[in-house]
Amino acid sequence: MREIQVETIIKTVKDLFIDANYHLGLDVVDEFDRRIQSDESPVAREVLRELKQNVAIASQGEYPICQDTGLAVVFVDIGQDVHVVGGDLKDAINEGVRQGYKEGYLRKSACHPFTRKNTGDNTPAIIHYDIVPGDKIRIVAVPKGGGAENMSRVHMLAPSAGAEGVKDFIVNRMKESGSNPCPPTIVGVGIGGTFERTAILAKRALLRKVGQRNPDPEIAGMEREVLERINKIGIGPMGYGGNTTALDVFIELEPCHIASLPLAVNVQCHASRHKEATI
């Protein structure tokens, strides 16, 4: 058993949330560049240039990429040969979030669903645990903003809807979302599993890098097709019109019940923030 101190976990979570909120992945920035070249709309190109400039300013470390610094979503893959010592793992993750949002001058957006009273420190974090082989812990910090998350849906389709029904649902969802999720978006899709499993698949899909296709050639083809269809809608960056409504579509698929066809569409805005570390 390898021992990992909770202090290490606290510090890692804290640093990851600060890093994620100030430094956007290069894969996303490179895609902005490609789209600045290819979008036919002058307004769209202007918005994309503004987004690029925004990322550059944020990376200087004074202003977060977006003022909505999100709820703190954390994926934790725990090696089965790890022993966490010095305290409670969940408390450590929440403490990391608390410290990161304070020290990083990040906005605290967690509140009670009805009274809307802010919890004050952006906890509790939304934690997804997985047990994996090995003696390490992989932590992924995902600050998830409200605008795009609100456009996400889980839908239980009739199995007869098939692949076509799934594709239509995703495209329609993005059409109906319009300018709300701050396009250009990244679309995470879960197909299969159960009601809750499909949503987690969709969220995990968002951790991929832009351009990274599903290894299954059939699913990869579906990703390309859906992306093309979304970009033909015309919504464009910020909804001002253009050919760049989405930057990418990531689909994950798992077996499901013989009676169901679960589908989740998790919408991610262009501020696609996620950073990971393995300790």
Place this chain on the structure above:
Amino acid sequence: MANEIRLNTPLTEADVDRLKIGDKVLLSGVIYTGRDAAHKRMIDLLNQGKELPIDVRGQVIYYVGPTPARPGKPIGSAGPTTSYRMDAYAPRLMALGMKGMIGKGNRAPEVIEAMKSNKAVYFGATGGAGAVLAKSIKKAQVVAYEELGPEAIHRLEVEDFPVVVINDTKGNDLYVEGAKKYHQD
């Protein structure tokens, strides 16, 4: 970009009446911030026949909830929030002379109608460009409802704050027209 226009606040009827959807506008001067909670309080005051804490005539209200300011900075990251949550309150403020709103996302038909009848416009600021937008904000000061924290009404001094006209005084909508133009079958 159809046009790039520099405007100073407060805005006059003539200022806003010539704006068309898709115009890029650089705003300078004073603008005010407000989100749902502050709007609700202002409308409650009006319902009680009381005065508003700010004079909205000719003013622009920016729908924003910034990140905390770092020491020495006027404000933190400050991009727009989704506007529909202010739809219930906006027509009342336009009737009192408010000339502009800055946010992101669609407005309700009655808000677009109120822009036509009161000669006001809705500007979009780039959602998620909070760092760029913060750079155009030179000063920030709380003027009402301090207890609401980031949702308090702030008086901002801005310089060349970049926005795009989404709804003009003629009832046009960039969200509708833009998508139509680039839609492919």
